[in-house]
Amino acid sequence: MKLDAKFYEEKMKKSVDSYADALSTIRAGRANPDVLKKITVEYYGAPTAISSIAEIKVTDARTIVITAWDKSALKGIEKGILTSDLGINPQNDGSCIRLAFPPMTEERRRDLTKQVSKMGEEAKIAVRNIRRDANDKAKAMKKNSEMTEDEMKQSDKEIQDLTDKYVKQIDVVTANKSKEIMEI
Numbered sequence: 001m002k003l004d005a006k007f008y009e010e011k012m013k014k015s016v017d018s019y020a021d022a023l024s025t026i027r028a029g030r031a032n033p034d035v036l037k038k039i040t041v042e043y044y045g046a047p048t049a050i051s052s053i054a055e056i057k058v059t060d061a062r063t064i065v066i067t068a069w070d071k072s073a074l075k076g077i078e079k080g081i082l083t084s085d086l087g088i089n090p091q092n093d094g095s096c097i098r099l100a101f102p103p104m105t106e107e108r109r110r111d112l113t114k115q116v117s118k119m120g121e122e123a124k125i126a127v128r129n130i131r132r133d134a135n136d137k138a139k140a141m142k143k144n145s146e147m148t149e150d151e152m153k154q155s156d157k158e159i160q161d162l163t164d165k166y167v168k169q170i171d172v173v174t175a176n177k178s179k180e181i182m183e184i
Contacts, residue, residue, distance in 0.1 A: 003141065003155040005162065008134045012127050012166040019123035019170060023177045026112060030180075031058045031101050036066075041080035043073055050077055064099040071095065104181075113178045120174035124167050131163040 024034040033056045040047040050056065054068040054077060068074050074092055081090045081099070091098045104112075138155045141147040147155070 002147070002151060003134060003138050003159070005134075005155070005158045008130055008159060009162050011130045012162055015123055015126040015130065016166050016169050016173070019119065019126075020173050022119060023116060023173065026116065026177070026181070031060070031062050031064045031099070033058060033064060035086060036064070036081075039080050039084045039086070041073070041076040043076055050080065053077070062101045062103075064101075066090075066097040066099070067095070068097075109181050112181045116174055116177050116181065120170055123170045127163055127166045127170070131159050134159040 024032070025038050026035075033051075036050045036056060039050055041050060041053070042048075043053050050066065053070065053073050054066045057065045057067070059065050066077060068077060071094075074094070074097060078090045078092045078097055081088065081097070086099075088099050088101060091100070135156055138147065138152050138159075142149065142152045
């Protein structure tokens with residue numbers, strides 16, 4: 001019997017996708033509506049994503065305009081942005097909210113790059129933990145005589161190849177985000 005490598009590959013892929021999604025919420029000096037993904041606002045007593053109650057548009061490289069479908073939600077959106085860790089003061093003109101992204105300092109860029117690298121390492125650890133789980137499963141199958149020695153070695157090699165592939169993807173995603181952050 002052979003180890004189900006597809007199952008472990010899917011888990012590794014989900015780890016990489018989750019990491020890439022987390023990176024999309026990091027501000028890179030350019031206006032990006034994804035920075036608002038993790039912000040929820042109080043809307044009729046329920047925490048709601050901004051994108052569910054408003055239109056979000058990027059008007060230029062440094063400005064996002066949020067137009068609520070229900071004007072009474074503007075105060076809640078403004079409050080949600082202020083209490084988030086976004087670090088931008090929203091300007092509410094009564095019909096929409098403008099977010100002006102200031103240019104980032106060199107020091108802030110370096111800090112964000114370090115944060116991205118740390119998140120990349122955590123994603124690699126997640127992928128390696130999946131590899132460890134797969135190898136443990138293969139050893140258990142070998143011990144229970146469900147798998148031969150050769151099949152176990154083949155499974156180990158297959159899982160290691162998958163691990164290498166996804167660790168490389170994490171490195172590419174990290175390098176791209178770091179480059180985007182360091183761009184002026």
